[in-house]
Amino acid sequence: MADVLSLKQSILIYLERSGGLERLAEDCEPYNDPQRTEAVYRFNVSVHPSDVMEVDPELGDCLLHDPLTATTLFQSACFQVIKSLSLIGKLQTESQVNVILNYTHLPPFPEYTLDLCRFPRVHRPVRPVSMEGLVIAITRVTKYTQGARFLCTNDDCPSAGGFHHIRVHTPGATESAVVRNDFSCTNCRSPLTEDVKFRVLGGEIISGQQRTSTSESHCFVFLTRTDELCNSMRIGRRYRLLGIPAHVHKWPNIACSVEANRVQPWNKVSASFQRLLRETSSSLWRFSAVVAHCFGLHVAPPGSYNTLKLSLLLSLMQTTTDAEDTFHNVDLLVVTTDTLIVDRFKGSET
Structure with missing residues (x-):
């Protein structure tokens, strides 16, 4: 493994690029409450293995194949940041910093997928x-x-x-x-x-x-x-x-x-959309362009109002995870020369 000091420097670079340092500073603020006395300060750190790999391949390999060591390295780096910037005045030792690494993504390879149908099901590396x-x-x-x-x-x-x-x-x-x-x-x-x-x-x-x-x-x-x-x-x-x-x-x-x-x-994605995504994966914008091109064929001809269609598609995406909300409104934009029908439905819910 590379030198521990260089790995900690790579962690600081990654945290700075990903906005992790700002989130760390924000998470430290509640611990400065004079009424709180903590022995352990817990921090959730989001890590994207691919982004970490671009910063330091050795660190990315450690993150994927030795997560306990990677957690220790992130703990030490976060402790140094907190002490250097005096983010928590009551913090004394490195062992008080409890870092939880939240992996946002994992490589799409069988080694990083747990399949109970494969043997062995139990004895596998800690990753x-x-x-x-x-x-x-x-x-x-x-x-x-x-x-x-x-x-x-x-x-x-x-x-x-x-x-x-x-x-x-x-x-x-x-x-x-x-x-x-x-x-x-x-x-x-x-x-x-x-x-x-x-x-x-x-x-x-x-x-x-x-x-x-x-x-x-x-x-x-x-x-x-x-x-x-x-x-x-x-x-x-x-x-x-x-x-x-x-x-x-x-x-x-x-x-x-x-x-x-x-x-x-x-969420289950239809096979046609998966096939379209694979066929257009060579371009960053081809998938969204094709979808917008084909959207609403019975209303607008293909190739027209693509920007408007794309905006409508984005508004239809469900991004909330609040299960308590049983009804979600969908914003509609109507373009017409006859306002009578629009006036009749104004203010109604469908």
Whole structure:
């Protein structure tokens, strides 16, 4: 692996280009509230592997094939930024920074896709993968420990105070890996005791998924331990999941489990549109031009009002993810020489 310092520099370059530094500064503001005293400061960092690869191939390779090491590198880089810019005055040690890497995309290769129909289903490298599934069951939201502070029981040890021993949850870890009563101090080997008032809890749900890409269906467990994802799952909906395979629940009827940090709604696209997209992939604008050219053939001739047609197509795209909204309005632009019909329908809902 390349020099650690150069990898951290590449992380800073990527964060600056992607706007991650600005988001990091914004996420630090709530922690400066005098009424809040935190042991662990949690930050979600969005990463696009392809963009990272353009900045530093070594860093991109680490991100895809050694996510735990990549998380440690991002943690160190974010800590240096926070301390250099004094974004959180109460921050003391690097271990207090808990970075969660949210992968926005993954390479479209079989190595980064979890297929339960392939062998082996369980024994595979620790790397982020994507999968698709239909939610068939969801448990209630339960609590797990995101982070905890431990103190050395030896009063003469420097670790008897401060924030030297911080344990946070990592993908694939069980609750006992974060909170236990047999940890020892790295300085004097004395027993550690947890400072319970600084324990940070998070939400956890377990969703039963069914893969339907082949004739044979397989059930597996999707485990999300990210608070902002717990309320986004809906039974009966199809999702694309990005996460790291983990064995955290050993049940006899479960083939595999995945701890995911990103959930994307998955919508079925017609075969004709997929074929059109493949045939026009050589150009950035050919697909949208063809769609606009063919839109509304019974209203306007092909090739006319293409800009207007494209604007209407964009307005028809559903971008909201709020499941509570049961009705979504669609803006319509009507061009006519006869205003009588328009006046009759003005103010009505269809």
